[in-house]
Structures are given as structure tokens and as C-alpha cells.
Amino acid sequence: MIPITKPFMPPRAEYEEYLEGIWQREYLTNNGPLVQELEAKLRAYLDIEHLLFVSNGTIALQIAINALGLKGEIITTPYSYVATASSIVWEGCTPVFVDIDEHTLNIDPNLIEDAITDTTSGIIATHVYGNPCDMEAIQEIADKYDLKVIYDASHCFGTEFEGKSVFDYGDVSTVSFHATKLYHTIEGGAVISRHEDVNHKISRMRNFGHAGPGNFEGVGINGKNSEFHAAMGLCILNYIDEILVSRKNQWLRYADFLTYANARGITIHPAANFNYAYFPVVFESETVMLKVKASLEKNEIYPRRYFYPSLSELDYMEGPLLNRTYDISKRVLCLPLYYDLIKEEQKKVISVIQENIKEVVYE
Ligand SMILES: *Cc1c(COP(=O)(O)O)cnc(C)c1O
Numbered sequence: 001m002i003p004i005t006k007p008f009m010p011p012r013a014e015y016e017e018y019l020e021g022i023w024q025r026e027y028l029t030n031n032g033p034l035v036q037e038l039e040a041k042l043r044a045y046l047d048i049e050h051l052l053f054v055s056n057g058t059i060a061l062q063i064a065i066n067a068l069g070l071k072g073e074i075i076t077t078p079y080s081y082v083a084t085a086s087s088i089v090w091e092g093c094t095p096v097f098v099d100i101d102e103h104t105l106n107i108d109p110n111l112i113e114d115a116i117t118d119t120t121s122g123i124i125a126t127h128v129y130g131n132p133c134d135m136e137a138i139q140e141i142a143d144k145y146d147l148k149v150i151y152d153a154s155h156c157f158g159t160e161f162e163g164k165s166v167f168d169y170g171d172v173s174t175v176s177f178h179a180t181k182l183y184h185t186i187e188g189g190a191v192i193s194r195h196e197d198v199n200h201k202i203s204r205m206r207n208f209g210h211a212g213p214g215n216f217e218g219v220g221i222n223g224k225n226s227e228f229h230a231a232m233g234l235c236i237l238n239y240i241d242e243i244l245v246s247r248k249n250q251w252l253r254y255a256d257f258l259t260y261a262n263a264r265g266i267t268i269h270p271a272a273n274f275n276y277a278y279f280p281v282v283f284e285s286e287t288v289m290l291k292v293k294a295s296l297e298k299n300e301i302y303p304r305r306y307f308y309p310s311l312s313e314l315d316y317m318e319g320p321l322l323n324r325t326y327d328i329s330k331r332v333l334c335l336p337l338y339y340d341l342i343k344e345e346q347k348k349v350i351s352v353i354q355e356n357i358k359e360v361v362y363e
Helices: 012-025 033-046 057-067 082-090 109-115 135-145 196-205 227-237 240-258 286-298 323-329 343-362
Strands: 052-054 073-076 094-097 120-126 148-152 172-176 189-193 210-212 279-283 332-335
Touching: 012 033, 012 227, 033 052, 033 227, 052 057, 052 196, 057 082, 057 120, 057 148, 057 172, 057 189, 057 196, 073 082, 082 094, 082 120, 109 135, 120 135, 135 148, 189 196, 227 240, 240 279, 240 343, 279 286, 286 332, 286 343
Parallel strands: 073 094, 073 120, 120 148, 148 172
Antiparallel strands: 052 189, 172 189, 279 332
């Protein structure tokens, strides 16, 4: 069986060493020493000033929206994981969807200005599949209309833009460290702010608003994460360079084949040092995609329709369907990609796809 993804598992003995320390200290959560160590190491690895470890990537988004004081309408992409848009609704704001660029699958900045109204307070854009958005164009619009920018950088661990971490852009970036992501802490995430005051506010917010045992600064929530999750993150951080290299090799192996098929990949931003987090294939039609998917499944290979359906199709969302997203979300498939996926398995995936594409072409 070849699944869409498998979590990276560090050597068990290395995790057990951290458990030993946890049992000695009997300190399990509430900004413990391992959480602080992980935050410091992540800041150093990513070369960023502020990073707060939280319980997941969804609460990271919710806290970011809240901390920046976003209200009313928020412009966002319909092509992302559901959490990008549901967080906006959960925070009492209205998502206004703007269509994507057909080649990058990220929000199309050329369409943003037309969607701005008197009640627009911000833009939440996803760097889809780890590929950075056109951040220069987005920032220009944000500056012109005085809007805040949040990047859902959930897929982006390890991606760089113009030589620095992609997390170091916008007002706030958020990331998920869920087990399915390239770098994970089982469950977890982080909020990265570029301003000291916002970072301070978020550090209070993730801990019920506590400023000390008996005093509070503003409304908060429980967004903390535990020593056990931090320990997993510390173990895996030692392997991150290996993870990124293996992912790149696997990605390029798929890419070599797929340039010949009646399908295409995505266009990576030229200023990006991409993390090769996902391998999406955009087939020429939904029929071809479904055919390929069924054949792969018959061979016990499980790709995923990621992202489908598009978010403006959800029954609690309003507004029209957006043509490009509606069309593309119906014919994309992400191929299996994970640390211990071996060359033979990839060849099997490739040959099943190739057979099907041929059949369809000559039908
Ligand atoms: C995974 C993901 C999230 C949610 O992260 P969790 O840690 O699972 O809460 C949000 N946005 C995107 C784009 C994601 O892929």
C-alpha cells in the first residue's frame, strides 16, 4: 500500500530521552522548558525574530485574525484547506473569495482590488503546496488600502523567498505542524509576527490572556502546546535537512516523467527556494483525473484530491463560484510523497499514471 503521506518518525530512543527529562521534571505543559527550547531552535533555524508555538495551525490562524483586529470582510483564496476560510467565519468575519492564478494556484493579485469594499480589513492568502504567493503585489495593494496581510504558510516549512524564510513576510504568517506536514510536532503550529507588539499580544492570547498568575491583558484562548509535542518537534528538527533533500529528489523524479503527459504541474515562484512539500498534477479533465485515481487505487496507491471541493462551494459560504478554482479543483490530484517513499514505489505510481494517460490520449 502506498498512502498519500506518512508522518516522519524519529528514532524512538531519541524521543524516549526527552521523556526521561519530562518524568524527572513532572512539568507537562504551560510554556515548559522543551517548548521554549523548540521555539528558540526554530527561530534560529528559520532566522526569524518572533515565533510562538501553538496547539495547531487552525488556532494559529484564529489568533492571528484576532490579534490583528480584523473585522468585516477578509479577502481570501477559495483554493486552500478548509481551515483557512472556516477560521475567518469562526472569528465572526466574512470571507470574500478571489480567484486563483491558473499556473501557481495561488490567489491572483490582479483580481484583489476589485473585491475590496469599505468593510475589507485584511487579506489572508495561502502559499499553496509550499509555493510562495506574489507577495510583492499583495503587499502593494495592502499598503494602498491600509489592509493587514496574513499568510497561511501551513505548507511552507523550509521554503525561502529571496533568500530568507517565507514566514518573514506579511504582518503575520501561520504554519501547521500537523503529522501530515513535512515538518511536524504530531499536532501543533506556530504564529510568526513581524512586529514586536503583535507578537507580545499573541503570546498573551495563546494563554487565556494571562500576563501573570492573577492579571490578564485582553481576551485570550487556550492555544498552548505541550512538552510532549515540543519533544517530537525537537527530535524531528535534527532530521529536517535530510527530510528536505529526500523530498526534493522524489519531487524531481515525478517531475521528470510528468513533463511528457497530458497533464501539468504548477509554476513555482522564481524567487523561491521551494520546499517540495507536495506534488500536485493538474490533469486535462476531471474524467482523466478520476480514471487515473481509480487505477492507482486498484493498485493500492492512494493519491488525494487536494484541494477539493473549492471553498466557495461549502454550504455555509456565500458568493459566486469562481471559474478557475472551480475548474482546477476538479482535476487536481496530489501524488504520494513522504520521507521513506522509495524509488521503486514511485516508479509504480508513474507507470500506472502513464498507462492511463496513454489510454485516454488514444481513445
Ligand atoms: C493543515 C492546514 C491547516 C490546518 O492546520 P492544523 O494544524 O491541522 O490545524 C490550515 N491551512 C492549511 C493550508 C493547511 O494545509
